[in-house]
Amino acid sequence: MIIAPSILSADFANLAADVKAVEEAGAKYLHIDIMDGHFVDNLTFGPNVVKALRPLSNLFFDCHLMVENPEKYLQDFAAAGADLVGVHIEATKHAHRVISKIHQLGMKSEIVLNPGTSIEFAKEVLPLVDSVLIMTVDPGFGGQAFLEETVSKIAEAEKYRKEHNLNYQIEVDGGINDQTIKTAKAAGATIAVAGSYVFSQNTPEEQIKKLIEASKQVEK
Numbered sequence: 001m002i003i004a005p006s007i008l009s010a011d012f013a014n015l016a017a018d019v020k021a022v023e024e025a026g027a028k029y030l031h032i033d034i035m036d037g038h039f040v041d042n043l044t045f046g047p048n049v050v051k052a053l054r055p056l057s058n059l060f061f062d063c064h065l066m067v068e069n070p071e072k073y074l075q076d077f078a079a080a081g082a083d084l085v086g087v088h089i090e091a092t093k094h095a096h097r098v099i100s101k102i103h104q105l106g107m108k109s110e111i112v113l114n115p116g117t118s119i120e121f122a123k124e125v126l127p128l129v130d131s132v133l134i135m136t137v138d139p140g141f142g143g144q145a146f147l148e149e150t151v152s153k154i155a156e157a158e159k160y161r162k163e164h165n166l167n168y169q170i171e172v173d174g175g176i177n178d179q180t181i182k183t184a185k186a187a188g189a190t191i192a193v194a195g196s197y198v199f200s201q202n203t204p205e206e207q208i209k210k211l212i213e214a215s216k217q218v219e220k
């Protein structure tokens with residue numbers, strides 16, 4: 001399973017050191033939460049932070065856009081060095097166009113679903129995307145509890161992938177710890193985002209190791 005530490009819970013005054021620490025600990029992805037204060041009730045940062053971190057890291061930059069009309073910012077994230085852009089299906093009227101644009105800009109695409117949004121709503125674009133992100137909390141904040149009722153949706157995304165011979169990754173985001181990662185993997189998740197679990201206790205190295213070990217306990 002790929003572990004994607006979320007810098008939302010990192011030390012913003014020492015971001016470079018935290019990014020280095022997770023890279024050395026064996027993470028392959030860096031999850032970067034972009035919030036605009038409209039789509040969610042929180043503000044974080046924009047492509048300028050992605051640009052500043054890019055020369056410091058070889059991690060795969062997974063940019064989760066919690067913004068209205070994400071199409072406006074795709075060019076900026078591509079120029080900043082994003083590897084993947086995730087857009088909420090609830091945040092755009094033009095999901096198909098947004099996904100095409102992400103690919104034209106040379107990035108991997110991801111469609112993101114809030115806990116209240118069904119797989120049904122995203123089915124037309126599932127054949128097009130590189131990844132599907134199932135939110136396992138309502139977006140906007142770190143440190144929330146994993147919503148068990150989202151597990152059936154992870155399983156549904158995996159079932160649909162197999163039935164239609166598609167090859168998207170299934171990412172989960174929110175409330176991931178050394179227990180919930182097992183539940184998510186058993187249901188079909190292949191990428192796990194973790195913010196507070198990685199950055200708010202012990203060292204990021206210890207926490208990432210625990211996540212990797214926990215996920216290995218589940219066969220897939």
Ligand SMILES: O=C(CO)[C@@H](O)[C@H](O)COP(=O)(O)O
Pocket residue numbers: 006007008009031033064137138139140141142143144173174175176193194195196197
């Ligand atoms: O997108 C989000 C929150 O909206 C996440 O990526 C959080 O950063 C996850 O934080 P934890 O639940 O792991 O603390």
Ligand SMILES: [Co+2]
Pocket residue numbers: 006031032033064173193
């Ligand atoms: Co996120």
